[in-house]
Amino acid sequence: MTVAVPGGDLTVLRWPARTPHAPTVVAVHGITANALAWGTVADRLAGQAVLVAPDLRGRAGSREVTGPFGLARHADDVAQVVQALGLGPALLLGHSMGAWVGALTAVRHPELVRRLILVDGALSFPLPAGVDEDDALAHVLGPALARLSMTFPDRAAYRDFWLAHPAFAGAWTDRWDAYTQRDLVGEEPELRSSCVPDAIRQDGREVLLDEDAAAAIHRLPCRAELLWAERGLLDEPQGLYDPARIERAGLDGTRVPATRVPGSNHYSIIGGAAGADAVVERILDGGSAA
Template identity: 45%
Template structure:
C-alpha cells in the first residue's frame, strides 16, 4: 500500500536537514541501504523508497517500467521540498536516477550512480531481449516463484550466493528477511516477477536513452563502479569499454572504482558502503 500522502512507501534513516533519496536495484528493496545510511554524517537523512513491485510497494499496480519509477521518485522528492537533495541509485536504480535527474534537474543538487546508469551492450544478433534477461537475471527471477519452508531456509538460500557467501553480515540478513512474505511452510519473495521483467527489458532496450541522458545531464554527478559482478567475480557489470566511453563523453563526471566490491557488496558491506556515503556527502 502507499503511504498516507499517496507516495511510495519508504524507509527513513536519520533526521538531518540534508536529504539523500536512494533508489534500489531490480530485485531488491529499500533494505539495501542501511549500511550506507549508517555511514552518513549526522546532518543527513536517507530516504529509501520501495519501488513498485518490491517490498512494501509489492501490491502497487502497474504499469511498471523505468519511466513509472522516475515519476514516482520525482513525486516523492517534490513532496518533501528539502533544502538539498542528492539522488542516489544502485544497479537498475541508477538508471532510474539518471533519467530522473535529466527529467527534473531542478529537484536535485547532485547525482550518485552506484554500479549502473551506463548503457549496456545490446543483445548479440539473433538473441532476444528475454534470452539476455534469462542469462543475466535467471537465478534471481527463478527465486521469485519459489517457496521456502522457513525464514532460515530463505537466509540459507541467499547465504549460498557466490557474491554474498564471504560477505555475510547483519545488513544482508536484514535485507533478506525484509523480502520474505507468506505463511510458514510457503514463504516467498515479495518481488513481483512481472515488474522485474518489464524493468529489465527497459534497461536492455533503452541504451540510446541512457546515452542521451548521460550527455544531457546538468546535475553534478559521480559514478561508483564495482570491479566484480553479479556473481562476485570479474568482470563487473559496467565493462571497461563502457566506462572509458562514458569518461570520454563526460570527463566532468567522476568515476570511482571501489576495489574489492562486487555488485551487491558495494552497498551491503559497510567497508564499501562508507565510500558510497562519502560520495553522497560530497567528499
C-alpha cells in the same frame, strides 16, 4: 512513511540525522531489491545525513502499488517522493537499476535534482547480436531473478538461498539478513519474494533496451559520478563495467567521472563496509548544500 503516487502509496524508509541541518539523500534500490538494501550505507553515514529510500512500486512495502511499471514511472515516483517530502533539489543515489532511475529522474525533473551518485548502473550497452532480452536478463541477474518463481518453506530456507549466493560468500551481515528477510511475503510453507513478476520483467526489459533510459546518463543536467564495482553480480572477476567498456559506451568523463571501488562486487559496493564507505564519502562531498 508513505507517499501517494498514481496507483497507490509508496512505502518510504527514513534514517534520521544527528543534527538539524544535515544534508538529505534520496536513495533508489535495484531491480529485485527493496529500500533496506541501503541499511549498511545508513549505518556508515552514522547520522551525518538524512537517508530517505522508497520501496519502488511492485516491491516490498510498495508491492500493492499497481502498474504501469517501467523506469520512467519509477522516475516520476521518485520525483513525487522528493516533492511530497520537500527535499528538492535533492541529492539522488541509485544502485543498479536505481541508477538508471536516478538518471531519468534528473532528466525528466531537472528542477528536483542537484546531484547524482550512480552506483554500478545507468551506463547501457547494446545487446550482442542474436541475444534474446529474456536470456540476457536471466544471465545478468542470475539467482536474484530465479527466486521470483520459487517458494520457501520457512525464513531459514530463504536465508540459506542467499547464503549460497557467490556474492555473499564469507560476507553475510545482519544488515543483509534484514534486507533479504524483508523481501518475503506469504505464509509458511509457501513464502515467496515480494517482487511482482510483471514489474521485474518490464523494468528489466527497459534497463536492457529503453532508449530514453540509455541516453539519460549522457544528458544529465547536474553534477554526477559513476562508482563501479570491479567484480560482478556473482562475484565473478569481470563486473558490469571496466575502463575499456566505459570508454566504448561514450561516457564523458569530464561531466560524469567514473571511479572503480576496489574489492567490491555488485552487491558489496553498497552492502560491504568498504563499498558503503566509498558511497558515504561521495554523499558528504559537497553534501552540506542540501
